[in-house]
Amino acid sequence: MHEPLLKIEGLCAEAGGVEILRGLDLEVKAGEVHSIMGPNGSGKSTLAKVLAGREGYEVTSGSVLFKGQDLLELEPDERAREGVFLAFQYPVEIPGVSNMQFLKESINAVRTHRGQEPLDTVGFLGELREKLAVVGMNEQLLQRSVNEDFSGGEKKRYEIVQMSLLEPSLCVLDETDSGLDIDALRVVSEGINRMRSPERAMVLVTHYQRLLNYVQPDIVHVMVGGRIAQSGGKELALQLEERGYADFTGVADPAQQTNRQEASA
Amino acid sequence: MKGATETPEHTASTLVELVERGGAAIEGEAPSWLRDARAMAIERAAAIGLPAKTDEEWRYTDPKPLLEGQFSLPRPGAYEGDDPCEHMEIDATARIVFVDGRLAPEHCRLSGLPSGVEVSLVGTGEEADVEERLAPIVAQGIGGARDGLEALGAGLISGGVFVRVDAGVTLEKPIVVVFRAEDGSPVLSAPHVTLIVGEGARASVIEDHQGAAGATGLTLGRSEVRVAKGAHAEHAMLQRESPGRHHVSTLRLIQDAESHFHSDRVLLGGAVTRNNIHATLQGESCEAVFNGLYTPEERQHHDSHIRVEHLAPGCNSRQYYRGILADRSRAVFTGRIYVKDVAQQTDAIQSNSNLLLSRSAHAVAKPQLEIYADDVRCTHGATSGQLDADAEFYLRARGVPKRVARLLLLQAFAGENIDRIENEALRTTVHALADHRLGAALQRNA
Ligand SMILES: Nc1ncnc2c1ncn2[C@@H]1O[C@H](COP(=O)(O)OP(=O)(O)OP(=O)(O)O)[C@@H](O)[C@H]1O
Numbered sequence: 001m002h003e004p005l006l007k008i009e010g011l012c013a014e015a016g017g018v019e020i021l022r023g024l025d026l027e028v029k030a031g032e033v034h035s036i037m038g039p040n041g042s043g044k045s046t047l048a049k050v051l052a053g054r055e056g057y058e059v060t061s062g063s064v065l066f067k068g069q070d071l072l073e074l075e076p077d078e079r080a081r082e083g084v085f086l087a088f089q090y091p092v093e094i095p096g097v098s099n100m101q102f103l104k105e106s107i108n109a110v111r112t113h114r115g116q117e118p119l120d121t122v123g124f125l126g127e128l129r130e131k132l133a134v135v136g137m138n139e140q141l142l143q144r145s146v147n148e149d150f151s152g153g154e155k156k157r158y159e160i161v162q163m164s165l166l167e168p169s170l171c172v173l174d175e176t177d178s179g180l181d182i183d184a185l186r187v188v189s190e191g192i193n194r195m196r197s198p199e200r201a202m203v204l205v206t207h208y209q210r211l212l213n214y215v216q217p218d219i220v221h222v223m224v225g226g227r228i229a230q231s232g233g234k235e236l237a238l239q240l241e242e243r244g245y246a247d248f249t250g251v252a253d254p255a256q257q258t259n260r261q262e263a264s265a
Numbered sequence: 266m267k268g269a270t271e272t273p274e275h276t277a278s279t280l281v282e283l284v285e286r287g288g289a290a291i292e293g294e295a296p297s298w299l300r301d302a303r304a305m306a307i308e309r310a311a312a313i314g315l316p317a318k319t320d321e322e323w324r325y326t327d328p329k330p331l332l333e334g335q336f337s338l339p340r341p342g343a344y345e346g347d348d349p350c351e352h353m354e355i356d357a358t359a360r361i362v363f364v365d366g367r368l369a370p371e372h373c374r375l376s377g378l379p380s381g382v383e384v385s386l387v388g389t390g391e392e393a394d395v396e397e398r399l400a401p402i403v404a405q406g407i408g409g410a411r412d413g414l415e416a417l418g419a420g421l422i423s424g425g426v427f428v429r430v431d432a433g434v435t436l437e438k439p440i441v442v443v444f445r446a447e448d449g450s451p452v453l454s455a456p457h458v459t460l461i462v463g464e465g466a467r468a469s470v471i472e473d474h475q476g477a478a479g480a481t482g483l484t485l486g487r488s489e490v491r492v493a494k495g496a497h498a499e500h501a502m503l504q505r506e507s508p509g510r511h512h513v514s515t516l517r518l519i520q521d522a523e524s525h526f527h528s529d530r531v532l533l534g535g536a537v538t539r540n541n542i543h544a545t546l547q548g549e550s551c552e553a554v555f556n557g558l559y560t561p562e563e564r565q566h567h568d569s570h571i572r573v574e575h576l577a578p579g580c581n582s583r584q585y586y587r588g589i590l591a592d593r594s595r596a597v598f599t600g601r602i603y604v605k606d607v608a609q610q611t612d613a614i615q616s617n618s619n620l621l622l623s624r625s626a627h628a629v630a631k632p633q634l635e636i637y638a639d640d641v642r643c644t645h646g647a648t649s650g651q652l653d654a655d656a657e658f659y660l661r662a663r664g665v666p667k668r669v670a671r672l673l674l675l676q677a678f679a680g681e682n683i684d685r686i687e688n689e690a691l692r693t694t695v696h697a698l699a700d701h702r703l704g705a706a707l708q709r710n711a
């Protein structure tokens with residue numbers, strides 16, 4: 001049996017004095033695509049941030065093993081160099097730092113860590129052009145500051161560009177599909193699908209079944225109140241789309257409730 | 266260089282003692298107009314008083330180390346040693362070098378000036394006939410000084426240059442003046458730079474104040490800039506003195522109608538630094554930009570004190586000052602915009618931002634608006650804070666090491682003002698100096 005790429009056990013975490021993750025378990029094997037769905041505020045982004053090492057999110061108990069090593073011991077940049085990638089729900093604008101500078105620092109930090117030669121400008125541009133083309137982004141963006149004045153959709157596509165440049169082994173995508181128009185969703189999905197490989201795992205946090213039509217998950221989890229409430233195959237996503245989270249939260253959407261009563265009657 | 270001679274003017278004294286002794290205290294070989302100017306400055310300082318910590322204008326900067334430190338005046342004669350200066354890779358019209366307040370003739374380049382451009386040396390005993398053009402400006406500076414320290418800076422004049430560009434003449438390349446403090450003994454130097462730009466003319470001067478690591482003493486500098494109608498003038502000052510030396514310098518600017526002025530002031534070195542700007546936009550439709558960066562560290566103190574007076578309608582002024590403070594340093598920014606009743610359609614912006622790298626660093630910002638006209642646009646903004654944690658995390662989440670991520674953010678912050686520096690060579694130099702300083706500051710302020 002293969003050791004899972006990511007193994008989370010009994011994870012509890014808090015931020016700002018609020019307990020958000022409350023005993024979360026999750027195992028992700030290389031090659032798998034998992035999807036995490038769940039109501040607003042259930043802790044999906046918190047899980048993503050804890051995995052990436054965001055300061056201010058404190059793990060109070062539980063463990064996270066990544067490739068068998070204690071992930072929580074590592075600094076955020078070490079985690080990234082080890083192969084953890086978080087596509088942000090809200091990518092950060094950084095005025096004054098050019099995309100060019102940023103991507104070059106980033107890719108060469110990761111390459112150096114892997115024992116690869118740093119890329120020179122020509123090599124770097126070559127790689128980058130290819131990745132930009134996949135998501136249909138314009139090279140002129142490179143002259144601008146990181147994410148500055150990018151449209152919502154451009155920010156999300158740019159996350160995929162970074163992901164494909166860095167070739168991480170664990171990709172956590174936090175609502176990368178939100179705010180995309182129909183064509184962009186297809187393009188981004190294609191970018192994600194190209195990254196699927198037997199060595200790589202993906203965790204897609206999403207609210208919509210639509211993304212999962214393009215990127216078919218192996219396992220779907222429902223997260224409620226800071227833990228995984230149920231896991232299943234891709235049909236679980238369809239079921240959620242239809243019935244909402246009422247089964248898990250106990251608070252029903254009245255419209256859905258009536259539908260269901262009618263259905264059972 | 267060490268072991269000062271025993272003539273009375275070279276024995277150390279404090280500025281307080283100098284002012285108490287009166288105008289006769291300074292003697293030496295200077296020409297008579299200069300001796301008169303020095304006496305006048307001392308008398309004026311005695312009359313209006315040296316600054317005290319109780320003065321509103323000195324509330325956040327204790328003038329005591331400036332006033333009560335023992336300083337000796339520059340030794341007479343020229344500097345004849347090797348060139349100790351750090352030089353920028355700069356294409357200059359002329360280069361003038363002073364070391365410890367003394368002209369270094371062998372290291373100056375003054376030949377081949379374009380016609381219509383005058384560059385005269387001041388206070389070296391060698392000047393020809395600059396007196397009649399300069400003396401009134403010096404007298405005006407002394408007369409208009411708002412405290413005794415400024416009066417001394419305006420009139421003591423240990424050396425400097427007088428630059429005049431005739432109407433319609435364009436000087437493509439800047440005139441660079443280097444003031445270097447080399448001596449370990451506490452020399453008081455009073456560098457004086459004048460830039461007179463005639464109607465429709467264009468010129469720029471760069472002052473580079475620098476010092477050997479162990480230099481002490483005090484720089485009491487003065488820059489007088491006059492921009493005639495429709496002229497363009499640039500003045501830059503790089504203050505990279507040694508951390509043991511104090512630095513007070515005042516830029517006095519008077520602009521006529523439709524003229525343009527750009528100031529860059531970069532404060533890196535010095536123990537106590539006071540950066541004064543007093544600008545008077547007296548003609549209609551002038552534009553003035555005051556761009557500044559300060560990066561105090563350890564126990565350095567950088568105080569910028571800016572007064573921009575709009576006396577005529579339709580002028581624009583911009584004050585952009587940014588600081589990065591490390592260790593236990595202090596920074597003060599006081600920016601006053603004064604708008605006279607007739608100065609309608611004034612458009613004045615002032616912005617000051619500080620980044621604090623350590624909990625022990627402190628920044629004070631004091632914007633002051635004094636507006637007597639009703640149809641004006643005056644805005645001011647001041648911010649003070651730490652590096653953006655979200656931005657730092659984003660960079661680190663892409664594998665960029667913490668120190669590099671923080672340096673990128675600091676460079677971005679400082680870069681906004683560094684990139685505004687007009688002269689390319691100076692810009693490059695400041696980028697390099699700032700990168701080096703900030704990199705080291707980050708290691709200490711992890
Ligand atoms: N730094 C913080 N300080 C205090 N509370 C926080 C902090 N971060 C998150 N929370 C709270 O924790 C809860 C979970 O937030 P989180 O962002 O993880 O939810 P989410 O599942 O990603 O929601 P959404 O679907 O809306 O993106 C929310 O109630 C949120 O307000």
Ligand SMILES: [Mg+2]
Pocket residue numbers: 044045046089174175
């Ligand atoms: Mg979220």
